[in-house]
Amino acid sequence: MFDKKADTRVPINDLIARRWSGRAFDPRRRVDQKDIMALVEAARWAPSCYGEQPWRYLVCDKHINQSAWDKAFACLAEGNQIWARDAPVLILANADGIWSRNGKPNRWGQYDTGAASMNLCIQATDLDMMVHQMGGFDADKARELFIIPEQYMPMAMMAIGYQLPLNKIKVEIKEREMADRYRKPLSENFFNGAWGEPLFK
Numbered sequence: 001m002f003d004k005k006a007d008t009r010v011p012i013n014d015l016i017a018r019r020w021s022g023r024a025f026d027p028r029r030r031v032d033q034k035d036i037m038a039l040v041e042a043a044r045w046a047p048s049c050y051g052e053q054p055w056r057y058l059v060c061d062k063h064i065n066q067s068a069w070d071k072a073f074a075c076l077a078e079g080n081q082i083w084a085r086d087a088p089v090l091i092l093a094n095a096d097g098i099w100s101r102n103g104k105p106n107r108w109g110q111y112d113t114g115a116a117s118m119n120l121c122i123q124a125t126d127l128d129m130m131v132h133q134m135g136g137f138d139a140d141k142a143r144e145l146f147i148i149p150e151q152y153m154p155m156a157m158m159a160i161g162y163q164l165p166l167n168k169i170k171v172e173i174k175e176r177e178m179a180d181r182y183r184k185p186l187s188e189n190f191f192n193g194a195w196g197e198p199l200f201k
Contacts, residue, residue, distance in 0.1 A: 002166055006181055009200075015125045022130040024169040024177050025161040027086040030063045035127050036089065039160070042123035046116035054096035054109035055116040058146055062088045071145045076157060077136035083173055084134070087159035092142055093117050093133075094152040113155055124160060132159045 006017045040057060048054060060068040072090040073081065084090070095113035099106045121131045139154040148154060169177055187198035 002163070004181055006183070009186065015122050019121055019125040020130075020181060021132040022163055022177060023083040023132060023173050024164040025083070025086040025088070025130065025159065026164040027088070029162040030088050031061065031129065031161060033064075035129070036061065038127065039120050039123050043116040043120040046112065046119045048112035048115070049106070049108040050099075050101065052096075052100065052106065052109070052112065053116075054106060055113040056094040056096065056152055058092040058094070060090045060092070062090075072142070072157060075137045075139075075142040075145065076134065077138075080134050080136045080157075080159075084132070084159045086164070087132075087161045089160040091120075091158040091160060092137075092146070093155045093158065094148060095155050096152055098151045110153065110155060117156065117158070120158070128162070129160060130163050133157075134159065 004018075004020045004022075006012075006020075008017060036059060040059070043055065043057065044053070046053075046055075058068075058072070060072040062069040069090055072092060073084065075092075076084055093113055093116075095109040097106055097109050098104070117133065121133070124131045134157045137154075137157040142148065142154045142157075186200045190199040191197050192199040
């Protein structure tokens with residue numbers, strides 16, 4: 001992958017700094033099953049409230065199950081379909097909204113599923129793969145096509161694969177792919193003991 005390492009105020013873990021959401025996937029490179037196993041194993045070891053592990057992931061590998069991949073692709077917003085069509089793997093992250101321990105609503109299920117998804121992304125970076133998480137998909141259509149039980153909330157679709165060589169990236173997405181990465185300054189999101197009081201200025 002070409003380097004889009006984050007420009008951080010202080011040094012941080014290299015995998016976190018290198019992780020980014022690319023769009024230019026190489027359609028000719030499949031993801032090996034052992035690497036998919038590594039991705040979901042990383043997600044499995046994420047922290048969760050009471051160890052509930054409320055995440056459920058639907059893995060759709062174009063080279064193993066074209067029909068499942070087609071269903072996942074059909075759920076994507078048109079703008080995402082333009083580039084996600086080249087991703088060999090689409091994964092739908094779902095969060096359980098009910099505690100298995102008592103049948104009551106679990107308001108931490110979505111939070112924990114996000115943590116598991118981040119573990120998956122970091123593992124993908126370590127394997128020189130890209131993950132692009134998308135909110136732009138039809139959750140109701142996904143629920144219908146994959147027969148997802150009501151207590152599970154489809155949270156995000158993830159496109160996974162390898163980056164296309166720079167000289168082969170299409171003009172229409174090259175500008176976005178090469179654009180500088182941006183994050184708000186620390187002062188806007190991290191507070192020092194009182195709301196709105198910057199932790200670092």
